[in-house]
Structure formats: structure tokens, C-alpha cells
Amino acid sequence: MFPNVDGFHWTFGHILFLSIFFAVLLTVGFTAATALARMMRNLRPKKVAEIRWHTEFEDLPASDRQCRHALTGAAPGRVCENGFECRHCADYPKFSGTAPEPQGRLYHRGHTWVERQPDGTFLVGLDELGEKLIGAGAQVELPAPGTRLASHDVAWRMGKPGNTVRLLAPVEGEVVETGSREKGWYLRVKPESPWPDLRHLLGGAAAAVWLDREMERVQALLAPAGMQPTLADGGVLVDDLPKAQPEADWHAIHGAMFLEP
Amino acid sequence: MADMVSTLNRPAVADREWIARAQDRCSTSRFLLWLTPWTLLLAAGLYAAYLCLRYGLHQTNMDNRFVFGLWIFLDLAIIALGAGAFFTGFLLYILRWKELKAVIATAVIVGFVCYSGAVLVLMVDVGQPVRAWFTFWHPNTHSMLTEVTFCISAYLVVLSIEYLPILLKNRKLRKVPSFLVFEFEMHKLMPVLAGVGAFLSFFHQGSLGGLFGVLRGQPFAFREGFGIWPTTFFLFILSAMAVGPVFVMLVTRLVEAVTSKRLVRPQVYQVLARTSGLLLTFYVLLKTIDTLVWLNSTSRQAGYRPWEYYAWEPFGTWILFAEIVLLGLLPALILLSPKWRARPGWMLAGALLACAGVVLNRFVLTIQTLALPTLPFEQFLTYMPNWQETATFLGVIAYGVIVYSLSYRYLSLFPQEKELAREGKEASHVS
Amino acid sequence: MNAETVERAPRRYxxxxxxxxxxxxxxxxxxCSAENNVPPAHPxxxxxxxxxxxxxVQVKDAASRGVAFIPMMCQQCGxxxxxxxxxxxxxxxVDKLTGVVEQMPQRCLGCRYCMTACPFQARFxxxxxxEWPAGMETTLNPGAAPRMRGVVEKCDFCxxxxxxxxxxAAMEGSREFEYTPACVEACPTRAIVFGDLNxxxxxxxxxxxxxxxxxxxxGTGPKVYYRSRRPWLRTLASRVGAPPKKENGNG
Structure with a gap:
């Protein structure tokens, strides 16, 4: 490697060859170091939550990434590429005029909902289908008041031993109070701004269509292969699905319905 | 009762925490049962490798004439087949063939297994493995082997870094914030690594061909070339690029068959098959020209006439026919024709023949070259690998199967798996 | 390599x-084996x-019923x-001062690529x-280092x-010296002549x-030449003609 050590001598070939080799090694090392440096820079809770949602969203099948306007029929078949964040959507202005801002309960695609309270706080809960999917008697792990949540962040966990599900925060803000299944809501969240951006949530007609589709999905997932969906007539689901159908792969079903990989 | 049956077929609770929710994987005990024979094979391989390292290479059937045997032949073969890693990466990240995202993880793992396996075998194959670093310290830049050593070790580093994000995406590992963010950032830089990988692969695949092409002392292998590179340099690159994609396809199809699942959409296979067909046709054309030039000019200048090489059984002219027509032109046409490759059976046959052709090419260049006499009074010699050589290599195959099986179970290799499973379920409802 | 030796006119052995x-x-x-400390062959x-x-190597010619012996070693390709x-x-x-192709066993990795490159089968x-039988180590030549397992060796003209x-010669204050390889010295018929081709x-x-x-x-430019008055031997060496049928083995 070094001239005059063990009779070694440099030639033009060595200089060319070794410079290319070390350039390659440097490129590889520099790339890895860049990724490491960017990792260090991004290790802030809010950023981590954002990245987690981004990667998980990327891995969702197209059928789970339906654009809200695809649900209402304004843009059939359109698939979202922006993590459901309409504010990042290039086509947002095209659609913004067509639908009024939804009111009332707004749904996250992970089956959590948010409802604005008169005092400016937001109640966060799990929708009816979500409750039925998890079933009665689940252990609930709620964040302590004071915890800061980001949108699509893990808000709380619940489930039975061996199968705990994480639920995604529909809104960003600070947890001010915790609820329970009996109260009908799980978290009271106070956002930084009184009017937080909620464009990633579904409300009104879009939410209704989406909930219908989710219901169909559950039935398809629950039906053993080769059998017709059990509730094709539009019947009502039992309250505790895991108890009613213990042989189903609840691990996978929960993953699909609560968007957990 | 139904509950008991279904839980028996599913992974144990502690095990399943590591498996992505959407991935339907077999029970823990069944997986361990699958791993057992491979682990035994790996243990046998490690024992054989130990014998060679501890007592010396006389433990093999190699000799002063057959200085390269089964190991070098199969190293060349698996490195050619592992070219799918760099080529798929190049097509996906540089040329932006988005559909190849469906198989990139498999391509990277197959490449990683092939290259690390080859390097492991090489470490047993050389007489003094602890001196391997000498090549970096006193490199002879005129040697093709120097280029191979440098490029393969650098590329193995690249492949490991490419494997890392796939590994970190594991369900449990991704819960660690730094792993998650590193994977995300690394993924954004993948085109750089894909470019570096393509550059390195281009040179070492070529140099592996050059390894034999430069041997003036072996008229059977020697080829004229361009500049410092003999024609085999370019033929190796081209043939490796041609079989890389179909080998990735074969591995995926094999996994689909073993697990009885659909993992990749047929359109992706079509893309892979078409790419291979195109490159293989080009390769067969150049290989034919190269063979004609070699037999009629290069080798005649050295005083050897074409029929001399093929006068020794079992290496008659059939081997030339098999390499160029049967395992070259035929699969190239099958993969090139949209009508034929649309049929899964034909496409599979084409892929198998193409891979066999390149493996035969590596065999001819290593084993047949050494079997043929160069000195007028030397004899034609034959060689058979003994159990130590075979076991070491089977051990590497077992290592590959184990690494891939673990990856398949615990990592998400097929982004289309979820959708295909859902579609399969829906289709079964409709019927 | 010190400065003194560089002044000598290069030879081409x-x-x-x-x-x-x-x-x-x-x-x-x-x-050759004694001079170079080649150990007795393993059982x-x-x-x-x-x-x-x-x-x-013994070679035969069917047509003339001729028999010849060919001493074959590293041909010191130039x-x-x-x-x-x-x-x-x-x-x-390749030593610039002697033209001898030198193998450095202490640097050899044992990859054996050189052995595939050698057309003369002269590398081992x-x-x-x-291993030497007990007591035989004392007969080893102190001038030649024995080689370890896993490396390649070959003739280096002693x-x-x-x-x-x-x-x-240096001890006697001279830079001029001559030497004779072991095989040349041992040959009873003086069939081998050794010297400076320059x-x-x-x-x-x-x-x-x-x-x-x-x-x-x-085209490798060997520096070992052969002589014979028998035409079939010359034909054999230049390889113009069909290869002889398998009749003999090594040594």
C-alpha cells in the first residue's frame, strides 16, 4: 500500500485503481453517514411520529388509501399519495370547492374519531366498529395527561394479552384528561391552535361511505374462505366479535382495520 | 376445539410479535421443523470447512492441475445468478421501473446470500485465508483477481447496507425510533447505493469473466479483447445481467410454491422475463461471434485447432451446442416471445434453461479449461469433488435458505402480498 | 535491493x-528437491x-518408436x-537483474490463480x-526457506x-560471480547448460x-530452451499436429 514498504511501488495503475476504489468506499461511507446524521437530526418525537405514519402509509395497499373524494364519488378510484393530508395534495384546490367542511364527529381511517367541544378541547374516541373489533373487557393503556400527541401518532393501546392494538391519534395536541369505554371517549385533547387542521379526517357523506365499506371489509375478513359474507342482508354485528368468532385470525384483522403493520 | 386448531396453526404469541400482522405465516413448530434439515446441512458444511481449514486443502479432491474445483465453479455461478440484486436495483432506483418494487427485497437478499456465501467459500478455498488482506496491501493492479477482490468486498458492504433497511422494517425493530428513522432516511438514499452497486457489479462480474479470458497459458479460455479487457469480460457482464432478473423470478416462484401463496403480480414476472429475454438474445449473439472468432483465429494463432478441444469425452461438441443453442437461444426466444412467456409453464422453463445456460458457461470456463491439456505431453484429466467440497457448498446453500426463510418470515419482502391475499379472499367469496 | 547490486549489468538467466x-x-x-528443501511426499x-x-516426463513417438525424456520446470517466461x-x-x-521469475511464499495467499495461468504445469x-522424518531436518539446506502449507511454489533457478x-563474491570484495543450479550440477550427461542469455x-x-x-x-517468452535432432520432438514441442494419445503420465 505504501511505497518502499516491502518492495511496493506505485504505478499509474495503482493510483487510478486505488483512487476509484477509495472513491467508491467514500461514497458508500458518506451515504451511510448522511443517513445516520439525518436520523440524529430527526429523532424528535413529532418528527418520528410523522415518519412512522409516512412509512406505514406507504405500505398500505391501494384499497386502504382511497381518496376522500373517491369515497364520495367525486373522483372514482383515486388513491391518496399524501398520507391522507389534503393540505399536501396538489389537487386540493380542485376539490375544495366541491364539498363543504364536515361538521360533527370526524373519523380517522384507523377507526378513531374526534369531536370538537364548546370549550375548545377535542374528545377522542374509538368508533363503534372499532369497539366491536376489539371486544369487551380489553385492557386499555392510556397516555398520562400532559402527553403531547401528533396527528397519526400512537394515541393509546388496547387489547387482550397477546394481541394489543395501537390506535392512531386523529388530532394533534396535549392530552388533558383520560376517559374510558364507559364514558364513550378515551382522551380529551387540547390542540395548540383552537382550529387545528383536520383535513385528514373523514366526516359527513365520506365518513358514511367509508364506514359502510369498512363494515364490508370486516365481513370479508371474517368469512372463512369460500363462504358468503355472513351479514350480506345488512344485519347488525355482535358487540364482541373476537368472542363470537375466536377462530378468525384477529391478529391480521386488527392489523388491517387499525392500519397497524 | 376450533380455537385450538386455529391457534395450533398460527405462530406462538412470542414469535408472532415479530411477524407483521398482515402476513400469514406458518406455526412456530412447523417453521422450526422446516429449518431443522437446513441447520443440519449447515452444520455438516461447517464441519467440512473446519476440516479444510484445520488440516489443509488436501481434504479436497483438488490437485495441482485442478487447482480450482467445485467451489470456484459454483462461486462464479452463484455470483452470476446473484446479479439480480444490482440489476433490479439499477432498474428500479436509477431507471425508475416502479413495478420492480415488488421484488426488490428478494433481489437484495438473494444477492446478499449469493455474495456472502461465495466469499465464505473463498475463505475456505484459499490456502492461507488470514492473508486475504494482503491483496489490499500489495495490490497487483494488472490482475483481474485484484479487481474481483476489491469490488466484491466493497459490493458486499453495499449489499449489507441495502439489506439493513429491509431488516429494520421488521415489526418489532421498527418500534425503535432510531431504527425507524434510519430506515426512512436510508431508503431515500437508495439510488446512490444502487448506482454504486451497479458500478461495482459491472466491474467484478466482468473481471470474473476476465479471470479466465486473460489466461494466455490456457488457449481454451484465452480471448482477445478491447484494451485490457478480454471478450469474456463483457460476456460475463451481459450474461449475469440476463439471468439476474429471471433468477429473482425463479426464487420468488419457488417461495410461492413452498408457501402456497401469491406474492407478486404476474405483470412483474412479465417485466423480469422480458428484460432477461432481451439481454439473453443479445448475449447469445455476441457469444456466438466470440466463439467463432476464438475457434478460427485466437486459438489457431496459439497453435490449437478447434477439434482438439472437443476430442475429449465427456466434453464433446455437444457442450458447445448445449451452451449456445439449447440453453441460450432457446430460452432467449421463449422469454422474448410475449405469447410464450405469457404461459407460466413456458416462462418457468425459459427461466430455468437460461439460468442453466449461464451455469454451464461458468462450468465450461472453469472445469473444462482445467481438464484440457495445454502441454503436448499432458493428459486430459477429470476430477470429482469429494464430500468435504460438496458438504461445504451445500452448507452455503443451507445458509442461504436459512437467511431467506428467516427474512421471509420476519420481514416484509413482498409489498403486494397483502393486496393479493385480500383479492384471493374476495375471489373465493365470489366463486 | 541495495544500491550496490543495481550497478551490475542485468543478466538474463x-x-x-x-x-x-x-x-x-x-x-x-x-x-532439486534436496536443494530446495522440498519435504518428502505425504503418504x-x-x-x-x-x-x-x-x-x-517420458514421451514416446509411435511412428519412429522413439522415446525421450523431457525435464520440465518453470520456464521463466519473460x-x-x-x-x-x-x-x-x-x-x-520478475527480478530485473536476473530475469528470474521469483515466487514469494511469505506473501502468497494460496489462491492458486497463478497455477491456472501457467501453461507448463510448473507451479505446485x-x-x-x-514434514520431515525425525532427524532429517538437520540435513535441510539453510539457504532455502521451507514453504508452509497453503502456498504455491516453483523452480526459481536455485x-x-x-x-x-x-x-x-562480496566477502571477497567482488561483484562478479557465477553459479550453477542444482539440477545442472547433478546431471551426469551434462544435458543441461545454464547461464546468462544476455x-x-x-x-x-x-x-x-x-x-x-x-x-x-x-507468446510467453520462456527462457528454457530445448535441443534435439529428432524431428518428432520438435514437432511435439511446437504443437503443430494432433496431440499424442494418452500414453504416459507425469514424471
């Missing part, structure tokens, strides 16, 4: 072997795994020496640990002897003028 004089007695092989060694830096160009770590070098791998001669007056240069080399058309 070569050999001429008269095949008509060689009786195939094998004395050269014995002398399991075959003719394909043993080490014969110099081997004598043009783009095949083994030197392929070695990945410069364990093979140490498949076993070198560099051990050359260095000894060089040292002796010196047109030397025996070796004169005899080389009317001689042939093996596999000359490969």
Missing part, C-alpha cells in the same frame, strides 16, 4: 536442455498433488509472465504441512545458490541459437 542427452535418470529431480500424496519443482500478471498481491515478481501447491555465490559468448546463448521452446506460440 536461461537454460538449454539437450533432450538427446537426457537419459531420464532423475538425478536432477533428486538434487497420501499422488502424482497430482506432490511437489516436483523439476519433473522428468514476456508478460502469465503467473506474475495474474497474482493479485504481487507475490510473483502445498496441499500438506511440510536462487539459494545464487545468493550464496553473490555473498561469497552474454552472446556464453554457452547457453550459443546453444540456444539452434533450439526450440515449448508452447512458443503462446
Amino acid at each position: 536461461g537454460m538449454v536442455i539437450d533432450l538427446d542427452r537426457c537419459s531420464g535418470c532423475g538425478a536432477c529431480m533428486v538434487a 497420501q500424496a499422488t502424482e497430482r498433488t506432490g511437489i516436483t519443482l523439476l519433473r522428468v 514476456d508478460d509472465t502469465p503467473c506474475m500478471t495474474v497474482c493479485p498481491q504481487q507475490a510473483v515478481e 501447491f502445498n496441499w500438506w504441512d511440510p 536462487q539459494s545458490r545464487m545468493h550464496a555465490a553473490e555473498d561469497k 552474454d552472446p559468448e556464453s554457452d547457453v546463448s550459443r546453444q540456444a541459437r539452434n533450439s526450440f521452446r515449448f508452447l512458443e506460440r503462446l
